[in-house]
Structures are given as C-alpha cells and as structure tokens.
Amino acid sequence: MKTLTELGCNAARAKYEIQGLRTEEKNAALEAVAAALRAGADEILAANESDLKRGEQKGMNSGLLDRLRLTRSRIEAMSEGLLQIRQLPDPVGKVLETISRPNGLVIEKKTVPLGVIGIIYESRPNVTADAFGLCFKSGNAVILKGGSDAIASNAVITNVIRRALGASGITEDAISLIEDTDRSVTREFMRMKQYVDVLIPRGGAGLIRSVVENSTIPVIETGTGNCHIYVDEYADLDKAISIILNAKTQRIGVCNACESLVVHEAVRERLLPELAKALREKNVEIRGDEQTTGIIDCIPATQEDYGTEYLDYIISVRTVSSLEEAVAHINRYNTRHSEAIITENEENAGRFLDQVDAACVYVNASTRFTDGFEFGFGAEIGISTQKLHARGPMGLRELTSYKYVIRGNGQVRE
Amino acid sequence: MKTLTELGCNAARAKYEIQGLRTEEKNAALEAVAAALRAGADEILAANESDLKRGEQKGMNSGLLDRLRLTRSRIEAMSEGLLQIRQLPDPVGKVLETISRPNGLVIEKKTVPLGVIGIIYESRPNVTADAFGLCFKSGNAVILKGGSDAIASNAVITNVIRRALGASGITEDAISLIEDTDRSVTREFMRMKQYVDVLIPRGGAGLIRSVVENSTIPVIETGTGNCHIYVDEYADLDKAISIILNAKTQRIGVCNACESLVVHEAVRERLLPELAKALREKNVEIRGDEQTTGIIDCIPATQEDYGTEYLDYIISVRTVSSLEEAVAHINRYNTRHSEAIITENEENAGRFLDQVDAACVYVNASTRFTDGFEFGFGAEIGISTQKLHARGPMGLRELTSYKYVIRGNGQVRE
Numbered sequence: 001m002k003t004l005t006e007l008g009c010n011a012a013r014a015k016y017e018i019q020g021l022r023t024e025e026k027n028a029a030l031e032a033v034a035a036a037l038r039a040g041a042d043e044i045l046a047a048n049e050s051d052l053k054r055g056e057q058k059g060m061n062s063g064l065l066d067r068l069r070l071t072r073s074r075i076e077a078m079s080e081g082l083l084q085i086r087q088l089p090d091p092v093g094k095v096l097e098t099i100s101r102p103n104g105l106v107i108e109k110k111t112v113p114l115g116v117i118g119i120i121y122e123s124r125p126n127v128t129a130d131a132f133g134l135c136f137k138s139g140n141a142v143i144l145k146g147g148s149d150a151i152a153s154n155a156v157i158t159n160v161i162r163r164a165l166g167a168s169g170i171t172e173d174a175i176s177l178i179e180d181t182d183r184s185v186t187r188e189f190m191r192m193k194q195y196v197d198v199l200i201p202r203g204g205a206g207l208i209r210s211v212v213e214n215s216t217i218p219v220i221e222t223g224t225g226n227c228h229i230y231v232d233e234y235a236d237l238d239k240a241i242s243i244i245l246n247a248k249t250q251r252i253g254v255c256n257a258c259e260s261l262v263v264h265e266a267v268r269e270r271l272l273p274e275l276a277k278a279l280r281e282k283n284v285e286i287r288g289d290e291q292t293t294g295i296i297d298c299i300p301a302t303q304e305d306y307g308t309e310y311l312d313y314i315i316s317v318r319t320v321s322s323l324e325e326a327v328a329h330i331n332r333y334n335t336r337h338s339e340a341i342i343t344e345n346e347e348n349a350g351r352f353l354d355q356v357d358a359a360c361v362y363v364n365a366s367t368r369f370t371d372g373f374e375f376g377f378g379a380e381i382g383i384s385t386q387k388l389h390a391r392g393p394m395g396l397r398e399l400t401s402y403k404y405v406i407r408g409n410g411q412v413r414e
Numbered sequence: 415m416k417t418l419t420e421l422g423c424n425a426a427r428a429k430y431e432i433q434g435l436r437t438e439e440k441n442a443a444l445e446a447v448a449a450a451l452r453a454g455a456d457e458i459l460a461a462n463e464s465d466l467k468r469g470e471q472k473g474m475n476s477g478l479l480d481r482l483r484l485t486r487s488r489i490e491a492m493s494e495g496l497l498q499i500r501q502l503p504d505p506v507g508k509v510l511e512t513i514s515r516p517n518g519l520v521i522e523k524k525t526v527p528l529g530v531i532g533i534i535y536e537s538r539p540n541v542t543a544d545a546f547g548l549c550f551k552s553g554n555a556v557i558l559k560g561g562s563d564a565i566a567s568n569a570v571i572t573n574v575i576r577r578a579l580g581a582s583g584i585t586e587d588a589i590s591l592i593e594d595t596d597r598s599v600t601r602e603f604m605r606m607k608q609y610v611d612v613l614i615p616r617g618g619a620g621l622i623r624s625v626v627e628n629s630t631i632p633v634i635e636t637g638t639g640n641c642h643i644y645v646d647e648y649a650d651l652d653k654a655i656s657i658i659l660n661a662k663t664q665r666i667g668v669c670n671a672c673e674s675l676v677v678h679e680a681v682r683e684r685l686l687p688e689l690a691k692a693l694r695e696k697n698v699e700i701r702g703d704e705q706t707t708g709i710i711d712c713i714p715a716t717q718e719d720y721g722t723e724y725l726d727y728i729i730s731v732r733t734v735s736s737l738e739e740a741v742a743h744i745n746r747y748n749t750r751h752s753e754a755i756i757t758e759n760e761e762n763a764g765r766f767l768d769q770v771d772a773a774c775v776y777v778n779a780s781t782r783f784t785d786g787f788e789f790g791f792g793a794e795i796g797i798s799t800q801k802l803h804a805r806g807p808m809g810l811r812e813l814t815s816y817k818y819v820i821r822g823n824g825q826v827r828e
Contacts, residue, residue: 218802239824246826365822387815388632389803401801408779410653412660
C-alpha cells in the first residue's frame with residue numbers, strides 16, 4: 001500500500017503529463033477504460049460481493065446496501081458513462097479572451113486543467129469511474145478517497161482503470177485510490193495542499209462539513225439541498241401541485257428534491273387541502289406551521305424542520321403574508337442549491353429570481369431539473385452550493401482553471 | 415464597538431440591498447464617497463498621524479512607516495481610484511449564456527455578486543478605500559480587517575465612507591471595519607462562514623498561510639510571488655538583461671518582481687558576467703549555484719534561496735542543461751504567480767508557456783506586467799495565485815459569481 005505522500009507525489013507528477021495530452025489521446029484512453037470495465041465485470045462483482053457481505057454483517061440497512069451494490073448493468077452504465085464523457089468537447093486549451101495592449105503585448109486567457117483533484121465520497125462505487133472520467137477528460141489527475149464500505153470494489157475498479165491506462169501508454173497515476181481507511185488518513189489528505197489543487201467532497205452534510213472544517217486545500221462544496229418551492233398569491237394551483245409532487249417524490253434521496261414549501265396566505269385555503277391529499281397518496285408526511293395545522297391535519301413544524309434536508313417522504317410547510325417574507329425565509333434556511341416560485345405574475349417572478357440566493361432559481365418548474373444532463377452540459381461531478389469558482393451543476397468546464405499567456409518582444413515596465 | 419456577530423449580521427443583511435442597486439446608483443455613491451474622502455482629508459490625516467506616532471514609538475522601520483503614511487496626495491489618489499472604478503463596466507447582471515432546452519425550459523446563466531467579502535490586510539490604509547470601491551461596484555458588502563498599526567486611519571476612512579453612503583441613501587453596512595485588534599478576533603472572523611461568502615487575504619506569505627490554515631470560509635490566495643525568469647539557450651541576451659533588470663529592480667517590494675533566474679548552460683558564460691555587472695550597478699546581491707559561482711563572483715545559493723520571495727535587492731541564480739530542467743525547477747519552487755522565458759525559439763517558448771504552472775506565463779517580457787491596469791482590466795483587489803475561481807489579476811469581474819435562472823411553464827421531471 002502506497003503512503004499518502006507517495007500518492008500525492010505521483011499524482012502531482014502525473015498532472016504535468018496529462019495536461020499535455022491531445023484530445024484524441026484522452027478519448028482513446030477513455031474508450032480503452034470503458035472496455036476494460038466491461039471486460040473486468042467478474043473481477044469487480046467479486047470484490048463488490050465481499051463489500052456487500054461485510055456490509056450485511058455490519059447490519060447495513062437495505063437502502064445503503066443498494067447504494068453499495070454493483071450489478072452487470074450498473075457496470076455497463078459506468079462504462080457507458082465514460083463513452084459519453086468521451087463525446088463531450090475537450091474543455092482544455094480554449095482561448096477565452098485575447099487582449100492586444102498598446103505596448104505590443106498580446107495576452108491570451110486560456111483554459112488549463114486544475115491539476116490534481118481530490119475527491120472524498122461515500123459508499124457508491126460507481127463514483128470511482130465517473131469521477132475518473134470527468135477529471136481525466138478535463139486533463140486532471142485524481143486522487144480518490146472512497147467510503148470504507150466500498151473499499152474492495154473501489155480498489156478493483158481503480159486497478160482496472162490503471163491497467164487500461166498503462167496499456168494505452170498513459171501514466172497510471174492519472175487515478176489513484178487511498179486504500180487506508182483510517183480516519184486520520186482522510187484528515188491528513190485534506191491538508192495535502194502541496195500536491196492537491198482542489199478538494200471536492202461528495203456526500204452528506206456531515207462529510208461536507210468535516211471537509212470544510214479541516215481542509216487547507218481549496219474546497220468546492222457540493223450537494224446539500226434544502227430546496228424550497230414558494231407558492232405565490234398569483235400561482236396557478238394546478239401547476240403548483242404537479243410541480244410540488246414531482247419535486248418532492250420523483251426521487252426522494254437527491255439533493256435537488258424539494259424539502260420545504262412556502263405558501264402565500266392568499267392561496268393557502270385553496271391549495272393546502274388538495275395538496276395534502278395528493279402528497280398523502282404518495283405517503284409524504286407534512287409538517288406545518290400554525291396556519292397550516294389550522295387548515296389541514298398535519299404534524300406541527302419546529303424551527304429545526306425548516307433547516308432540515310429530509311431526503312425522505314417528509315415536507316415542511318410555512319405560510320407567509322408576502323413575497324418579501326417568503327424570500328427572507330428561504331434565504332435564511334436554504335442551502336443555496338435550488339429554489340422555485342410558482343406564479344403567473346411576471347414582476348413577482350423577477351423579484352424572486354433576483355433576490356433568492358441560490359445556484360439555481362426557477363419559475364414554474366420543478367427543482368429536480370438541477371442536473372448536468374438536464375441543463376444539456378452532460379455528466380457532472382456534483383452540484384456546487386458555494387459561490388466561488390463554480391455554482392450549480394459542475395461538469396468538465398468547471399474542472400478547469402485558466403492561465404494568462406503573454407507574448408512580448410522585450411517589453412519592460414516603465 | 416460592534417461585536418463580530420453584529421458586523422456579520424449587518425453585512426449579510428446589507429448584501430441583499432446592495433445586490434439590487436442599479437449601476438447609476440452605485441456610480442453616484444462612488445462619486446459621493448470620492449468627494450467625502452477629499453473633504454475629510456484633515457480628519458483622515460489627523461488619525462493617520464496618531465497611527466504614525468504609535469508606529470514610531472514601537473520602533474517601526476522607515477519602510478513600514480512609509481506604507482502606513484497618508485498624505486494629501488495619497489488621499490487624493492484614493493479618491494481618484496474610486497472615480498476610476500466608477501468608470502468601469504458594472505459586472506453584475508450580465509447574461510453569460512442562454513440555453514433553450516427541448517422541454518421548453520429557458521436557462522440563463524447570469525452574473526451575481528459574491529455576497530459578503532471579507533478582506534484581511536496589513537498596514538496600507540489606502541486598501542480600505544480601494545477594497546470598498548471594488549467590492550461595492552461589484553455589488554458586494556465588505557467586512558475589512560486591517561492591520562492594528564493602521565487602526566485609527568482605517569476607522570476614520572471607514573466612517574467617512576459610511577457617512578457618504580448614508581447621505582446617498584445607501585446602507586452604511588456596505589462597508590464595515592473590525593476595530594477589535596485582538597488576534598483571537600481575526601481567527602473568529604475566519605470562521606464566520608454563515609455571514610461571509612469569500613475571504614481574501616492581502617499581505618505577506620505569513621498572513622496568507624495563517625488564513626489558509628484557519629479559515630472555514632472559501633479563501634482566494636493572493637500575492638505571494640516567487641517569480642522566475644528563464645534565459646533559454648536561444649535567448650536574445652540584450653533582451654534578457656533589460657527584462658531581468660526591469661523585473662528585479664523597477665520595484666522590489668511587489669509580488670510580480672523577479673526573485674530567481676534560471677539560466678541555460680549554453681548561454682551562461684556569455685550572459686552572467688555582463689548581467690552581474692548590470693545588477694551590481696543597481697545594488698542587487700546575487701546568490702548562485704556552483705556553476706554560477708564558477709563564472710562570476712557571488713554568494714553561493716542554498717536550497718532555501720530558491721524557495722524565497724526576497725522582496726529585496728537579492729536574486730538567486732540556478733543553471734540548467736535543458737528546458738525540461740528549467741521547467742521542473744520552476745514548477746518545484748514557484749508560487750504559481752508569474753514566470754517568464756527569454757527565447758527567440760518558438761517551440762521552446764510554446765513548451766514553457768504550456769508546461770509552467772502559473773497564473774501568468776510570459777515570453778520575452780517582464781513579469782512586472784502582471785497587474786490589472788497593465789492588462790487593461792482596471793483596478794484589482796489582488797493577484798490570485800490559486801486555481802479556483804480566479805487566477806492572476808482579480809478585478810470587478812472576479813468579484814462576482816453567477817446563478818442559473820430557469821423559466822418554465824409547469825415542467826416536471828420524468
């Protein structure tokens with residue numbers, strides 16, 4: 001097992017090789033890796049089986065076991081994901097701007113890879129291949145720290161990828177996995193600033209918080225979503241109900257699911273009974289404020305409810321008497337992810353879109369659209385909830401930085 | 415004196431007001447603030463006098479006292495700086511991209527302010543006005559933590575700005591200053607993630623390191639520059655000497671000054687004697703490797719020299735036998751700021767520009783051009799040496815983020 005420092009050094013060396021690869025070389029390697037994953041399915045499934053056994057012995061619940069489980073079709077999907085990334089445009093080497101200065105200097109602003117990207121993630125082993133594909137196509141080396149539950153699966157997937165890279169004549173250190181599952185190693189990893197340019201945590205709120213608290217490497221926060229839908233006094237209530245149902249129940253465990261409703265008092269009497277009926281049919285528990293419990297039969301909401309990302313069949317409801325109050329409530333409790341207003345009033349829509357602080361703000365659509373594929377960007381490494389560097393769906397383009405290239409013929413500064 | 419939490423709350427409230435200001439309102443306020451600084455010169459100079467007295471009593475050296483000193487013409491320059499910022503285009507509300515999806519959703523990617531920007535800086539009090547101007551024009555509230563040496567000057571400048579804002583009908587909390595000079599307060603400030611969106615340290619390497627180590631707020635590192643000039647085997651040596659002299663001596667205390675030379679062995683015998691003569695005329699001390707001390711009379715360089723940003727009349731020299739060796743040396747020791755190659759060979763220039771990892775890479779020009787004004791961008795808040803968010807000169811545009819604004823008519827996800 002390599003030490004953390006060895007992994008860091010190797011990745012930092014590999015980044016210089018990878019950043020110089022031509023698009024065709026990267027695409028050919030992605031194709032080779034995709035084929036290797038398909039060919040290595042038996043090996044991967046065997047390793048996954050041992051992870052699953054350990055998980056069962058530990059008493060993991062069925063939801064977690066399902067996240068951990070690989071099948072032939074899931075491996076096929078990982079492979080297919082790499083082929084899709086191959087098709088996406090290469091984000092490296094794009095000239096964003098050219099400036100000619102009066103003194104004759106010509107300045108080009110040009111996209112470059114970030115360098116070495118660290119990714120800390122939880123138990124889904126398919127992230128191993130996805131993260132590699134996105135980092136590699138954008139010219140970066142990646143160091144992965146997966147969850148200990150998936151360690152055997154991740155190790156085999158990483159090895160399959162490394163072998164395929166080696167066979168393609170590309171440095172295997174384009175991807176490496178930290179196999180030591182000790183927590184102290186993760187903390188040390190977060191401070192390897194001399195080797196790692198950016199750290200992206202993918203997982204629950206606890207993981208993200210721990211990385212933000214402990215990392216000295218610049219972090220991109222992803223994926224916590226306490227998303228609201230505000231039903232304005234000028235809402236079309238049929239649209240409201242269909243959008244709320246979709247945003248809450250189409251998939252409950254995802255960061256862009258709706259967790260909380262804000263309802264204008266002018267429509268609450270008409271909206272809530274019908275909405276409650278529809279939500280109950282989908283087994284959604286409602287936790288409402290005093291006004292809500294006065295209209296429908298539901299559990300009283302606490303302050304804590306408004307700050308909770310349930311990721312479950314639960315939704316909180318808060319009533320307000322103005323758009324301002326709705327915006328203030330949302331800006332207080334949201335996680336800057338995805339927020340929606342349902343209204344037929346253009347002015348109110350505009351104020352909501354301007355004033356709510358979030359990566360994605362919607363009018364009359366489900367928050368579930370916050371997704372790289374739904375936006376037409378292709379695969380994503382995560383949804384950024386911070387304002388620095390990238391916001392919202394992060395794809396290949398967001399895995400690059402830029403440099404200024406300046407050409408002169410002897411210019412000096414006066 | 416307000417508590418840190420009060421300052422944070424006020425700024426977090428103010429950001430929503432400032433982000434909605436029209437360009438004309440912001441420009442009028444900048445003009446009013448510029449006039450107020452000029453009108454308040456006596457008050458500012460009196461406060462500065464007390465800072466200077468305290469500094470003298472503490473035995474501050476003349477360089478530091480000069481950084482701390484304000485004069486009528488320096489206040490005039492602060493005022494003029496704000497008027498220049500007023501002229502720059504408003505970076506907020508620009509639509510960077512519009513995407514129409516097959517399902518009818520229209521997605522706009524639109525620039526927005528970062529929110530609340532924290533700036534921690536050392537003893538130059540003019541930063542107070544400059545930082546306010548840039549943050550305000552880009553729609554952000556700013557919380558400043560200046561050096562304790564300049565506390566009286568900073569407090570008066572901040573008050574003058576706040577009064578002028580108030581008189582313009584704009585929230586005074588667009589700018590606030592942390593007046594408590596206790597170090598524990600600075601540490602607490604760096605963890606005020608709930609109020610501050612981005613932290614920008616401006617100052618020496620020690621300050622930057624401390625902020626990176628302790629902050630839980632996303633940080634943009636600025637301003638440490640261990641910048642190299644590589645004299646290639648195909649260099650025009652006259653150009654080389656004139657560029658090196660400029661980059662080393664035109665202004666020694668700045669982050670884009672040259673601190674280290676890398677010289678190809680094919681030109682060292684011809685270059686070094688003449689260069690040494692020219693540098694000595696400017697009182698520059700040379701610290702060279704074994705090959706260098708074999709050619710010219712100079713102090714032997716240690717490993718530590720190669721990693722040192724002198725900010726002084728000292729330069730280190732390392733000889734290499736290839737471009738690869740030069741690139742490897744630079745990538746090992748540089749701070750990702752500004753790096754130059756002197757060569758008449760296009761291919762070598764291209765390899766250097768591609769392979770050296772820095773915000774700004776030059777061919778045949780002085781590193782001293784890394785500057786917002788020299789690039790034609792206008793005033794800057796600093797030179798970023800990290801890859802996340804912004805790299806190189808950071809002006810108004812780099813003080814914004816973006817949001818996705820999505821308009822639908824009832825779309826739900828399948």
